[in-house]
Amino acid sequence: MPHFFRPATLALALTLGAGGAWAQEPPASLAPPPDAPPTPNQGPLPLDELRTFAEVLDRVKAAYVEPVDDKTLLENAIKGMLSNLDPHSAYLEPKDFEELQESTSGEFGGLGIEVGLEDGFVKVVSPIDDTPASKAGIQPGDLIVKIDDQPTKGLSMMEAVDKMRGKAGSKIRLTLVRDGGKPFDVELARAVIKVKSVRSQLLEKGYGYLRITQFQVNTGEEVGKALAALRKENGARLSGLVLDLRNNPGGVLQSAVEVADHFLTKGLIVYTKGRIANSELRFSADPADASEGVPLVVLINGGSASAAEIVAGALQDHKRGILMGTDSFGKGSVQTVLPLNNDRALKLTTALYFTPNGRSIQAQGIVPDVPVSRAKVTREQEGEVFKEADLAGHLGNGNGGADRPSGKAAAPQKPRPQDDDFQLSQALSLLKGLNVTRGGN
Structure with a gap:
């Protein structure tokens, strides 16, 4: 599932972050009871605007080139209402809400990529480890400008997500732009994503x-x-x-x-x-x-x-x-997931x-x-090295210690994460420096 919603195992949940951070314990319902008095923030209904809405609905139904039913028009109106608040508020239809509720298990179908919107384009927040997206080399900050040759400009988040979802094993082609460069294509096969946290x-x-x-x-x-x-x-x-x-x-x-x-x-x-x-x-x-x-x-x-x-x-x-x-x-915003009475929900920034x-x-x-910026680690090949202890007739150690000649080349080490990860190697070096200055072992 490309847009990696965080699950709500309970009926009401709080979310934080690009994909959301969800509270396991729900707060009290944010909706007031039907007989509650109006809050100070609630004013009278904007009757003129409601009349305009009803008039637009009637005009579209009567004059649009193809017939459109009331349900479709009203659901599109709700989606528009939510999508124009901020990038993280959304109207969740039954399929989206169900996937949201299931995804905390760490197993879901899709590409294994977290996305957001920027200037009307779909932007990669991060690929998830050991998924088709990460294996294909997709990086944070990449812009997804096309999905299967269809431009993403102007798509809502949910529309883009729906296009990237699909059956495990099915192919998809993403056109990416990285750091303002030329567009390039990446072909991936959707998979069942099992994420080890x-x-x-x-x-x-x-x-x-x-x-x-x-x-x-x-x-x-x-x-x-x-x-x-x-x-x-x-x-x-x-x-x-x-x-x-x-x-x-x-x-x-x-x-x-x-x-x-x-x-x-x-x-x-x-x-x-x-x-x-x-x-x-x-x-x-x-x-x-x-x-x-x-x-x-x-x-x-x-x-x-x-x-x-x-x-x-x-x-x-x-x-x-x-x-x-x-x-x-x-x-740094918080979203609250509010279930509706028809298997749908609102994800609302609160x-x-x-x-x-x-x-x-x-x-x-x-x-x-x-x-510390990301960088590629390359190691120089060491040539033949001679030390003082290799020279014929060298003097012995003044304290009686054993000679330490260069000897044979050491056996190659088993690959370690820090060998190819510059930021990680710098972090390890910093820890060693802290340990020395603090008098550690």
């Missing part, structure tokens, strides 16, 4: 790597298990950890809070503010520390959105970790979220503490 491994002795691809319902629990497994594999407390949130489009709100809480022992994690009291939420850390205070570097980039920005912003504000990479996506220090990320993003 958390991956972890030791980069080398003492230094762990924790990658979160998206925030699913169980991500907080999985991160706790991964931290314990890294400590066990290392045989002792870690000397440093890289938390990789690059190209993470967001997910379940509570999971983002739980992940941040694994690294924080006190203080605010995130809060939201909106016009409706029920949209104002606050989440704080508890004293438990699953990370054992390990030195932390957090990687972010332009594909880090919503729930990923919540985690990064909280860790930055509390000075718990050093953020490295490039500016994040900048999606609030903004703020970091512990009161920063709004909306349309600005998070600026890393240490800017």
